[in-house]
Amino acid sequence: xxxxxxxxxxxxxxxxxxxxxxxxxxxxxxxxxxxxxxxxxxxxxxxxxxxxxxxxxxxxxxxxxxxxxxxxxxxxxxxxxxxxxxxxxxxxxxxxxxxxxxxxxxxxxxxxxxxxxxxxxxxxxxxxxxxxxxxxxxxxxxxxxxxxxxxxxxxxxxxxxxxxxxxxxxxxxxxxxxxxxxxxxxxxxxxxxxxxxxxxxxxxxxxxxxxxxxxxxxxxxxxxxxxxxxxxxxxxxxxxxxxxxxxxxxxxxxxxxxxxxxxxxxxxxxxxxxxx
Ligand code: BGC
Numbered sequence: 001x002x003x004x005x006x007x008x009x010x011x012x013x014x015x016x017x018x019x020x021x022x023x024x025x026x027x028x029x030x031x032x033x034x035x036x037x038x039x040x041x042x043x044x045x046x047x048x049x050x051x052x053x054x055x056x057x058x059x060x061x062x063x064x065x066x067x068x069x070x071x072x073x074x075x076x077x078x079x080x081x082x083x084x085x086x087x088x089x090x091x092x093x094x095x096x097x098x099x100x101x102x103x104x105x106x107x108x109x110x111x112x113x114x115x116x117x118x119x120x121x122x123x124x125x126x127x128x129x130x131x132x133x134x135x136x137x138x139x140x141x142x143x144x145x146x147x148x149x150x151x152x153x154x155x156x157x158x159x160x161x162x163x164x165x166x167x168x169x170x171x172x173x174x175x176x177x178x179x180x181x182x183x184x185x186x187x188x189x190x191x192x193x194x195x196x197x198x199x200x201x202x203x204x205x206x207x208x209x210x211x212x213x214x215x216x217x218x219x220x221x222x223x224x225x226x227x228x229x230x231x232x233x234x235x236x237x238x239x240x241x242x243x244x245x246x247x248x249x250x251x252x253x254x255x256x257x258x259x260x261x262x263x264x265x266x267x268x269x270x271x272x273x274x275x276x
Pocket of ligand 1: 068069070071080081082108109110111134138139140141154156166
């Protein structure tokens with residue numbers, strides 16, 4: 001299985017491309033369809049279906065990886081900040097697999113970008129702890145240690161100085177407030193990255209999101225212990241990482257369900273001699 005479809009669901013666009021996993025790049029140019037005004041599960045599934053149809057020839061009946069701007073635990077989206085609330089609490093993986101009639105793997109968008117960068121981009125071969133941050137509408141994060149992802153870290157929602165961090169430091173805030181790169185970096189990003197640095201002592205920061213292509217305009221204002229580099233796959237990272245994860249899942253099926261996870265936790269409590 002070398003060509004797998006990756007799809008990135010975002011607040012303004014849903015983008016997909018077949019990914020050549022041997023090389024970590026698109027096999028064909030990507031297709032972008034605007035996110036429906038009401039980004040409900042039904043409407044988004046219809047767009048994903050269109051993207052699948054468009055690439056049907058190159059992907060056969062293979063699996064599809066879909067990234068979301070939300071955490072995903074064994075297929076379930078517990079909460080979502082920037083899309084329709086119909087996704088919250090839904091097993092998006094089962095829902096989409098059912099609707100689309102093929103194996104769908106769901107993954108957080110920043111985790112997908114992190115997987116893309118770690119396997120094919122700026123963090124390839126980097127030992128130790130790599131933290132990828134995507135600066136866009138919100139802030140997404142992926143923590144990878146020696147190539148292994150710790151999923152759903154959600155450090156964009158760290159509370160810093162009394163604020164939800166992404167409400168202060170995301171690239172969308174810079175645009176909305178018409179801030180210069182210098183002001184944004186010195187007044188917002190510096191504080192964000194120094195808190196993350198203090199909490200996690202990473203070996204490398206990788207910065208993704210559309211704004212990362214302008215990194216020379218703002219990296220110079222950041223003063224951190226940790227080296228910081230731009231993502232090299234740019235806006236391809238999420239799609240490539242989602243496809244990578246879908247292929248990986250074929251070899252490592254996630255058999256955990258909400259019910260089985262609860263039972264395992266209850267067994268652990270019992271074994272430890274505590275209350276259920
Ligand atoms: C979401 C994250 C997501 C990030 C970037 C945040 O608001 O909670 O799951 O990775 O935005 O899209």
